[in-house]
Amino acid sequence: MDGVSVLTEPGSPTEKPGGVQPTAYRPGYEVVAEQILQLIADSQLRPGDRMPTENELAAHVGTSRTVVREAVKILSAIGRVRAQKGRGLYVADDEGMLGSSRWGGSFLPTDLDHVYMLFEFRRVQETAASRLAATRATPAELRAVEVAAEQCREGHLTGQAALFDSGDDAFHLGIAAASHNPFLVTAVREARRLQRQSSAIGLHGTIGGHAEGAIEEHAAIYRAIRDGDPEAAAKAAGVHLDNTLEDYRREIQRRLFG
Numbered sequence: 001m002d003g004v005s006v007l008t009e010p011g012s013p014t015e016k017p018g019g020v021q022p023t024a025y026r027p028g029y030e031v032v033a034e035q036i037l038q039l040i041a042d043s044q045l046r047p048g049d050r051m052p053t054e055n056e057l058a059a060h061v062g063t064s065r066t067v068v069r070e071a072v073k074i075l076s077a078i079g080r081v082r083a084q085k086g087r088g089l090y091v092a093d094d095e096g097m098l099g100s101s102r103w104g105g106s107f108l109p110t111d112l113d114h115v116y117m118l119f120e121f122r123r124v125q126e127t128a129a130s131r132l133a134a135t136r137a138t139p140a141e142l143r144a145v146e147v148a149a150e151q152c153r154e155g156h157l158t159g160q161a162a163l164f165d166s167g168d169d170a171f172h173l174g175i176a177a178a179s180h181n182p183f184l185v186t187a188v189r190e191a192r193r194l195q196r197q198s199s200a201i202g203l204h205g206t207i208g209g210h211a212e213g214a215i216e217e218h219a220a221i222y223r224a225i226r227d228g229d230p231e232a233a234a235k236a237a238g239v240h241l242d243n244t245l246e247d248y249r250r251e252i253q254r255r256l257f258g
Contacts, residue, residue, distance in 0.1 A: 028063065029070035033201055034110050035061045036071055037080065040091055041106040051081065051089040078197045109198040110252055118198075119245040122191045123238060125184060126172065130221055130237040133178035134230040141178040142226055148174050149218040156211045164211065165199075171218055175225065175237075198248060210247030217243065 036057060045051065054072065058065045072089065075081035082092040108114050133141070148170035155164030169192060176188040217240035224233035 028067050029074065030201055032057075032061055032063055032067050033071035033074045034108075036068075036075060037106070037108055037201075040080075041108060045091045047091050047093045049091045051091060053088060057089075074200060078200050079193075080197070107194050107197065109194075109201040112249060112252060115198055115248055115252065116245070118191060118194055119241060119248070122188075122195070123241040125187045125191060126175070126241060127234040127237045129176045129179040129181070129184045129188060130225060130233040131230040132181060132184070133175050134225045134228055134233040136180045137178035137225055141174065142222075145171060145174040145178065145222055145225065149215070149222050152218060153215045156215055168214070175221070178225070198252070210243055213243055214240065 039057075039060065040051070051057075052060065054065050054068045058068045061068070072081055072083060076083055076092075079092050082090045084090060107118070133145075137145070148167050151167030152164050152171060153167075155161065155167055172188055172192060173185065176185040179185075217236065220236040221233060221240060224236050
């Protein structure tokens with residue numbers, strides 16, 4: 001279904017304020033995945049609750065069962081929906097520390113307020129982790145962070161999004177590990193898991209326009225940690241998170257509103 005031009009109805013997620021139709025181009029299944037998440041939130045369904053059938057979802061959002069099935073595949077892949085053969089669809093059990101049952105809401109990957117809150121949380125975590133890593137990192141941990149930063153650079157230069165993403169995960173989790181605080185490791189991992197949901201639905205896996213800047217920001221964070229400068233490390237991490245959030249904001253708005 002890639003490349004499907006989506007025609008929206010009033011009130012749909014891709015409509016511009018004031019009823020003006022957007023020119024943005026989004027796959028139909030991506031829009032439907034977003035609508036299903038909104039339905040789960042509006043219906044206050046909790047992990048383990050049974051969801052409407054594919055036919056009922058298709059009728060609710062006004063599309064075909066085929067498109068709904070593709071949307072469900074995405075939601076299953078990112079851990080938001082569980083399909084049980086012969087039994088139907090269920091809201092996935094989310095046992096992570098940021099699971100919907102734990103923070104009293106349901107994270108919507110293209111809701112900018114949710115994305116802002118997530119990055120606000122990430123900023124607190126990762127500035128703290130970088131500050132601690134600057135005083136606690138072992139030589140092996142420093143090397144792992146350096147290698148991850150180089151992997152990001154290679155992924156960007158060669159256009160390999162998967163390599164970039166893998167390096168990005170390893171970089172941030174490596175710094176968390178170097179903080180020697182297991183609670184920060186878990187927090188960083190969980191926040192990045194939710195961020196990947198925004199990437200999968202709002203950005204559908206593309207490297208944003210900030211990738212080149214992110215590589216230089218990674219290098220600044222690494223240097224500060226290597227030099228044992230806690231405040232410089234925390235400041236560099238804060239700059240990186242602020243710029244990454246701005247990249248997500250621009251890209252999500254472009255895709256949703258044209």
